Amino acid sequence: MIQKKPTLEKIIPNFGSSLLVKKHEKFLKTITPFWHFHPEIELVYVNKGKGKRHIGNHISYFNNSQLVLIGSNLPHMGYLDRLTTNGSETLIQFLPEFLGKEFFKIPEMAAIDALFERAKKGIRFNIDIKRRIGAKIEALVDLEGASRITSFIEILNDLATTDDYTLLNADGFAFEATHQDSNKIEVVYKHINDNFKEHISLDEVSDLVSMTVPAFCRYFKKTTGKTFTKIVNEYRVVHATKLLAESTMSITDISFECGFNNFSHFNKLFKEFTGKSASIYRSEMKDLIQ
DSSP states (O other): OOOOSOOBOOOOOOTTOSSEEEEESSOOTTOOOOEEBOSSEEEEEEEEEEEEEEETTEEEEEEEEEEEEEOTTOOEEOOEEEEEEEEEEEEEEEOTTTTOTTGGGSGGGHHHHHHHHHGGGOEEEOHHHHHHHHHHHHHGGGOOHHHHHHHHHHHHHHHHHOOOEEETTTTSOOOOOOHHHHHHHHHHHHHHHHHTTSOOOHHHHHHHTTOOHHHHHHHHHHHHSSOHHHHHHHHHHHHHHHHHHHOOOOHHHHHHHTTOSOHHHHHHHHHHHHSSOHHHHHHHHHHOOO
């Protein structure tokens, strides 16, 4: 049965706290990823973990660690695939006005206010800043009261004043959800995620959301900024990056495993998506240490 419930996630901080801080040191296999959004900003630090990112229009695979900031109402999907030995995931969720509606509007907080605005497109922080403040983020779990707040503001200031980051939806498309759009898109993305290794026709996916093919194509492009075919191919290429990094399968076998029935087409799309050939990507991943 297709899930029809709205995907607005309700987040409730612990009693006496204005922000929610959680640390997972074991991969929670019982949590099923779903396409969702919430008014809270979300900071995620994964230390020694692997998985898929799907934030707004951005789809990619990360290996070893990551630090991302997801803005208010920016749809995303649970993307942690697993934790490696001694790995952990620290999650901080907070409303933009968690210290009052005007706190981040004062001159001293201008940089952080601008950070919150950038976060609406999703931000991935790169290696230097990730290494520098990762331990500070993890330490928030053990802090309470004013000490937690002051330490968190220092973390936000570090993130606000660095240029060591990448916008995940840098094409100017601020993907901010509504209940109705998120409901339909969740159905479509779930179908893609479950079936991208096979051929997915426009007829079948249009039927899932009770639309004609032309209406669905217009809706999907307007809502996501990409065509349906492009999104499906991105899922396939992202899965290929995972297999290239973690398996010993041949590149030819990987291309067919990911749903491509033409090896030349796979090579062309992989290079278009990643900027490099599959063989070079695999070689670089073997040497990558983050």
